[in-house]
Structure formats: C-alpha cells, structure tokens
Amino acid sequence: MLIKVQTREGFIEREFKNGTTGKEILEQTGTLTSSTIAIKFNGTLTDLDREINEDGIIAPVLINSEEGIHILRHSAAHILAQAVMELYKGALPAVGPVTDDPPGFFYDIQMDDLDDDGIRKIEEKMREIVKRDYKIKRKEFERKDLLKMFAWNKFKVQLIEENVPPGQKSSVYEQGDFVDFCRGPHLPSTSYLKGFKLLSVSRAYWKGNEMNESLVRIAGTAFPSETELKEYLAMVEEAKKRDHRKIGSEMDLFVMRPEYGPAFPLYTPKGTAIRNELMNYMKQLNWKHGYEEVWTPHAFKTTLWEKSGHMSHYRDNMFLMDIENETYGMKPMNCPGHILIFQRKAWSYREMPARFSEFGTVYRYERSGVTSGLLRVRSITQDDGHAFVRIDQIEEEVGNLLDMVNEVFVDTFKIRELKFKLSTRDENNTSKYTGSSEIWEKATNSLKKSLEKRGLSYEIKEGEAAFYGPKIDVDVRDAIGRYWQLSTIQLDFFMPDSSHFDLKYIDENNTPQQPVMIHRAIFGSLDRFIGVITEHFAGSFPLWLSPIQVRIVNISEKTREYAQKVHLELREQGFRVDADFSQDTINKKIRNSHKEKIPYLVIIGDKEASANRISVRDRKDRQKNLIELGEFIKNVKEEVASKNTELNICS
Ligand SMILES: [Zn+2]
Ligand SMILES: [Zn+2]
Incomplete structure (x- = not known):
C-alpha cells in the first residue's frame, strides 16, 4: 500500500506491507517522536499502533496538540475509573467524557459517597497505575460478546444496546485488568499521563435525569506536563481572586436580587459610573465610524416578532405578556426596531450604508442565568448596531467594524491578543441556508478580504454560520490568559428579504434592490463586558473607568x-x-x-x-x-x- 506521511515540510511517500502499524510507519520514516501519541489516518483520529491496510495519508498527533490533549484527558478518565474499581469493590463506572469548560475530564460512577480522603486515595492509586505503565490495547467484539463481557455493569449494557446495532462489532480498550466499552483512541500506555489532578466530587444522575440512578461524579484535569498543570491551577486560583462577583460586591458595583428578578443585575452608583464611561466612549466611536444613535422601545406587539421570525425561532426565550387581548413581547433583539427606522423613508444607493446604533436593553429568558453574575443575565444591554449595505459595500463596512474592534481592544484596552473566527456555511448541506449561493460566496469573500487587508489572521469555522449569513466573531485574551468572545459582525440575508421586512434601496438604474443587513456589537453585552474587564483588571480599573478616581x-x-x-x-x-x-x-x-x-x-x-x-x-x-x-x-x-x-x- 502507498502511504504518505505528513510532516511539517510536506509529505514522505513510501510503500508499506498491508498490516503495518501507524507506529511502525512513523518509525521507518523517521517521523516518530516521544510526544507522538496517536495518528490521523485519512483525517480520522486513531491509535498509534492501529494496523493500516489501505493507501492513505498519515499525520502524527502530538500530545500537546488540541487533539492530543483530548486523548490524554480521555485516557485519564479511564485510569480514574480503573483506580476506583481497584479501591472500591462493586463500583460501577457509567460514563467518563472529556470536558472543555472547565478543561478536563470526569467519570460518573455508581458508588458510595466520597470524602477528601477518598479522593486522595484515588489520586494515589492513579499514580500507581501510571507507574505500572500498562499498554492500552484496543480490541473489537461482536455485540453479543460485548453484552456478556459487561453483564456485571448495567450502565455499560445499556450503552452497548443503544450504540451497537445487532450483529455489529464495536471496540473496548484494555489496560491491565480494566476494560472499558469505548471508541477511543487512547494513549499508547498509561505512563504518558504526567500532569493530572482530581479537582472535585459532586452528584450526577444517569443520563442527566433526576429520576434515574444517582452517581458520584469525580472530575479532574490533565495536561501534557507538570508545568502546564501547575500553570493552569495557578490561573484557576487567580481567576477565583478576580471573580467579578466577589470584586463587584467588595467594590460595590452591582447587586442581584434573585427573589425579585433572577439574573437581572442592578447597577449601584459606582457600577453605573463604569457603565456610563463605557457607553460615552462607545458613543464617540460609533459617531466617528458613521453610526447614528437611535432609541427604540423595549416591547412591541408580537406582530413585529412574527415578521422578524422571532416568534417562530426564539419564542421560548422571550418574555411575553397579554394586554387588552393583544400579546406583546419584550425585545429579545434590537434589529426589528432599527428596521422600522430604516423603513421610514426611501433610500438611494448613494445614501447607503445606513448605520444605526443603540445601547439597547434586550430581555432574554436564559435558563442557566441565575448564578453567573454579569456573564449571563436576562436583561442584557448591548452596544448594538446595524448597517444596511449594498452587496458591494460589505467588504468596506466590515473593514470599518474591524477597525473599531482594533481601536477598542488594542489601542484603548492595550489587549493585543485577539482571535478572529470566520463562520462559513457547510458547503455539503447548502439547503439549510437562506440566500443564494452567489450572495454567500460574495459575502464570505468580502469578509475574508477585509480581514486579510488588515493583516489579521483568522480561523475558518466551516459550517458554523447561522442559517441567515456568515459572521466574524472576535475572542479577546484577558490578563490571565483566558479568551472571551466579545465582538460579533454578523451578516444577514434573511430579515431584509421579501418574505420578512422586504427592505429596498433604489440602485443607479432606478431599480429597487435588497440590501444586506449587518448586525454588530463591539463590547458585545455591556453587562458581560463589565464582568470581563473587572476580572481582567482585577478591579484596578484605569483612571478613566474607576468609579472613584x-x-x-x-x-x-x-x-x-x-x-x-x-x-x-x-x-x-x-x-x-x-x-x-x-x-x-x-x-x-x-x-x-x-x-x-x-x-x-x-x-x-x-x-x-x-x-x-x-x-x-x-x-x-x-x-x-x-x-x-x-x-x-x-x-x-x-x-x-x-x-x-x-x-x-x-x-
Ligand atoms: Zn473511553
Ligand atoms: Zn441585530
């Protein structure tokens, strides 16, 4: 078979006998390093010692890559379950996934409650298993054999029944005498797990349903090295000290009264001083970049929300009320109000773009909004704005907005690490998007060009665009290395179209044309932004923002x-x-x-x-x-x- 091995410089191409393992291929091409823990074969992540039986491309996966860290944490979860089973007879491991936020892993296990001493013992046992350096082996079995193997564990039996169709095979991973029903891939052996720590014990329910069995959730984290683990734990400690809920109450910035309004923040005189400074600053910037300030009401009849599509797509998150046989909805977004202002007159192509901005407070029913302080609230004030542009103006207007992003974060807040993410449509599933292929292509290219013209590198998130248009999101790095998604530049072909608000401008041939709408926010939500900068500055605001100067x-x-x-x-x-x-x-x-x-x-x-x-x-x-x-x-x-x-x- 013909194998191409991907290296940093290009490809090494060579013939191998069928059945050669990924590891052997890397060895023989001189591309195996001590931090290689898995491979990608033709784009699919798989184990390092998997036998290869067809032509294809192999890319080594390193332990410190995003995929490598995922594998590392997944193996850590297996080692955790193995440690628990060695220590507690009768414990039944249920599920043990990797988590992104917080970065780490957990295993839900049916067992007696654990105290701190129990956690310490489990962690010690894990270190012992790491030292034993078990090979982690993948094996495949028929469904009926899997069911026999795991007959002692009702949770695994249920997972096998749900995931392996009758007559089919699936895999298990084995290390020492521990076996888990699992797709993998995993580390080559247990000694690859170096920097790890168990962090918490809590209660969970099988499949997240309170009617089901109660399980013990043991959570931890793992990093490729001890140093990275230490850095992470120090960052978590620092983040606790900087928690904006703690600083917000010490500095008297805002209060929450969940008994009257859960996740509805109230800003004190000091918090309001910060809000006002941020708003005044953004108002000046909006003016400079051509955005004219408007004001729109906080509620409209649902006839407006029907036209905008919110009643069909967003109803569950809306605050609705009945008054004199009419239903009104608190605004979940400012866009329809701005559209009504756009519609007040006829627009010539020469007057485009039309740009409106508003510190609009929107109301959204967020289920998990109760405990996160300002990061997730139900009354959200956005530094919102909308531009109505001709298709040929997308690139310039998006550039105008990228300049604003730069002015705010780089020039003013002195934050130089920004990540730009371009969300595009899924080219294999174009039917779920509104707007023609032509407009999607033009718009996506315009977004790319405005980023590239400014020398901004960006990541393409294919398939992550909303159904109504591509967008650019900006993540901003704070003082302790966390990234927060703040700014958004979102194109929209949906609300202006003929089945919604049917927006028009008159082109140079006197023909009505449909404009593109751009939704944009630079801070994002003012509430969340105040939470983020409180943690970024650890409460030591610059003079211009300080509540007391x-x-x-x-x-x-x-x-x-x-x-x-x-x-x-x-x-x-x-x-x-x-x-x-x-x-x-x-x-x-x-x-x-x-x-x-x-x-x-x-x-x-x-x-x-x-x-x-x-x-x-x-x-x-x-x-x-x-x-x-x-x-x-x-x-x-x-x-x-x-x-x-x-x-x-x-x-
Ligand atoms: Zn697994
Ligand atoms: Zn909008």
Whole structure:
C-alpha cells in the first residue's frame, strides 16, 4: 500500500506491507517522536499502533496538540475509573467524557459517597497505575460478546444496546485488568499521563435525569506536563481572586436580587459610573465610524416578532405578556426596531450604508442565568448596531467594524491578543441556508478580504454560520490568559428579504434592490463586558473607568478645613472624588482606599496645609509630596482623556 506521511515540510511517500502499524510507519520514516501519541489516518483520529491496510495519508498527533490533549484527558478518565474499581469493590463506572469548560475530564460512577480522603486515595492509586505503565490495547467484539463481557455493569449494557446495532462489532480498550466499552483512541500506555489532578466530587444522575440512578461524579484535569498543570491551577486560583462577583460586591458595583428578578443585575452608583464611561466612549466611536444613535422601545406587539421570525425561532426565550387581548413581547433583539427606522423613508444607493446604533436593553429568558453574575443575565444591554449595505459595500463596512474592534481592544484596552473566527456555511448541506449561493460566496469573500487587508489572521469555522449569513466573531485574551468572545459582525440575508421586512434601496438604474443587513456589537453585552474587564483588571480599573478616581484624606482634624476645600475643587473639576475625614489613622485610610482600588489618594497634613499644596499616593503605593493642586488637576485630566491603562502621576 502507498502511504504518505505528513510532516511539517510536506509529505514522505513510501510503500508499506498491508498490516503495518501507524507506529511502525512513523518509525521507518523517521517521523516518530516521544510526544507522538496517536495518528490521523485519512483525517480520522486513531491509535498509534492501529494496523493500516489501505493507501492513505498519515499525520502524527502530538500530545500537546488540541487533539492530543483530548486523548490524554480521555485516557485519564479511564485510569480514574480503573483506580476506583481497584479501591472500591462493586463500583460501577457509567460514563467518563472529556470536558472543555472547565478543561478536563470526569467519570460518573455508581458508588458510595466520597470524602477528601477518598479522593486522595484515588489520586494515589492513579499514580500507581501510571507507574505500572500498562499498554492500552484496543480490541473489537461482536455485540453479543460485548453484552456478556459487561453483564456485571448495567450502565455499560445499556450503552452497548443503544450504540451497537445487532450483529455489529464495536471496540473496548484494555489496560491491565480494566476494560472499558469505548471508541477511543487512547494513549499508547498509561505512563504518558504526567500532569493530572482530581479537582472535585459532586452528584450526577444517569443520563442527566433526576429520576434515574444517582452517581458520584469525580472530575479532574490533565495536561501534557507538570508545568502546564501547575500553570493552569495557578490561573484557576487567580481567576477565583478576580471573580467579578466577589470584586463587584467588595467594590460595590452591582447587586442581584434573585427573589425579585433572577439574573437581572442592578447597577449601584459606582457600577453605573463604569457603565456610563463605557457607553460615552462607545458613543464617540460609533459617531466617528458613521453610526447614528437611535432609541427604540423595549416591547412591541408580537406582530413585529412574527415578521422578524422571532416568534417562530426564539419564542421560548422571550418574555411575553397579554394586554387588552393583544400579546406583546419584550425585545429579545434590537434589529426589528432599527428596521422600522430604516423603513421610514426611501433610500438611494448613494445614501447607503445606513448605520444605526443603540445601547439597547434586550430581555432574554436564559435558563442557566441565575448564578453567573454579569456573564449571563436576562436583561442584557448591548452596544448594538446595524448597517444596511449594498452587496458591494460589505467588504468596506466590515473593514470599518474591524477597525473599531482594533481601536477598542488594542489601542484603548492595550489587549493585543485577539482571535478572529470566520463562520462559513457547510458547503455539503447548502439547503439549510437562506440566500443564494452567489450572495454567500460574495459575502464570505468580502469578509475574508477585509480581514486579510488588515493583516489579521483568522480561523475558518466551516459550517458554523447561522442559517441567515456568515459572521466574524472576535475572542479577546484577558490578563490571565483566558479568551472571551466579545465582538460579533454578523451578516444577514434573511430579515431584509421579501418574505420578512422586504427592505429596498433604489440602485443607479432606478431599480429597487435588497440590501444586506449587518448586525454588530463591539463590547458585545455591556453587562458581560463589565464582568470581563473587572476580572481582567482585577478591579484596578484605569483612571478613566474607576468609579472613584480620587479620594481625599486628612491626617488630623486640624487640616480638615483645607482638605474640604481641595475636595470641593476637585469635585468642581468633574472628577469622581470622595473623602475620608474619619478619625481613623492615616495608615488605615490608605489601607481602606487600596481595598477599594482607588487610583489616587490625596493626603493632607500640616505640611501640605501650610504650604497650600497636596501630597498624592497611588494604589501602587508610589507617592509624590507637596505638589500644586493645579498641576495634579492638569495631570488627572490628561490621564483620563488619554484613557491610559497605567497610573502615571506618581511614577
Ligand atoms: Zn473511553
Ligand atoms: Zn441585530
């Protein structure tokens, strides 16, 4: 058989005897490394020692690749189940999948409850199994033999009955005397598992149904190396410290009252200060990029939601209400309102694109919205906007929006790591999409060109486009390495079409044409964005976003009057300033202001009062003594205006 081995440089092509294993082929072509754990044969992931019997392409799969890590975690789940079975007689492993969020694995097992000591023992046993370095072997059996093999485990019996048709074969994986019904692939042997840790025990139900058997879910994570595991665990610890729910309550930014409105956040004066700064900033940016601000109501009759397709596609997530024999729906999206504004007049091709923006609050019934703080709420304020464009304007308008994304995250927030994802349609299943093939191709090419023109690399997500158009999503990396999907640029051929809002502009030949609609949001949801940047900055917001920018403290009662004068002056300048004139010691006042992450502390003592000056200390404990108030005001103004992410006045 003729095998091509894929390497970084290209292909190595060679003849092999039928039945040669993937591992042997890699060995003989000099392409096997110590981190190769599996292969892809003609695009399908499979075990390293699988026998190959036909022509094809082999690509080595490394343990630190995305697919390699998946295999590693899946094998870790098997080793976990093996450890439990060695320690607890009668334990019945049910299912043990890999998880993306959090990254790791779990195994649901029918057994007695576990305490911390039990978890420690299981982890020790896993290390022992890793050391024993069992080969992990794949074997195939007929359905009837599988049922016999697993007759002791009712869960596996049910899985075999559901997944293997009568008369057919399926695979098991064996390591030592542990066997699991499984498709694989797996690590070559147990010693490949190096950096792993069990993290939690919880309750689960067979098939996720509370009416079924109760199971113990043991969850853990695994990485290709100890170092990566340590880095991950440190990141998780750091993320806990930065949790925006914790910081939000310490800094008094927002409150939740689930007894009156689950997942409906209420913003305090301090939280509202952050919201307003973000909104004002985005309003200026919208204006600069041609988006005109509009305002639309929070509810419409369902006749509008029928026309927009929301009643047929989105009804389950809508808040509906009956008033005087009419049904109204809270808006789940702002688009139909903007369409009504577009429809108020006739548009010439010369006036296109039409661009509207709105900080529109939409209401969506999110089932899991109760516990995630601001990350998943039911009243969502988006920095929403819609452009109505001619097909030949898609590229330019998308470019305009990519420039906005760059201005917000790179220029202003100094976040340089952005991931662009282009979702396209599934070319093998085009019937499920609205719009002609021609428009899909043109639009997708326009999206590609606007990305490429800016030198932005992107990942194509084939088949992940919505049925109404391709889109670009932007993931933004935060200070501790997590990526958050924030911006979206979504094309839409559906709402403007003749069976929905039938939108038109008049082209140069006086013929009505259908525009393309672009839905866009740069922050995404303002609520989620505030949650994300609270964690990104760990509450230490840049000066322009800080809820309190300056706090005045006096050292003794004697200097209170002068301190009050300074407070008033700074307030008149429009800064967000407060004062601590309590009887606390100066050190306590400093500590308290640090707890609230206040950027600048103005300290007034005898020296300052008699010299008619101030001393300034920042939240990094850098201090400048006896400076003029006028100079400080000028510096604060500059730092706010430049939206600097660093505090510079005391440096
Ligand atoms: Zn498995
Ligand atoms: Zn929209």
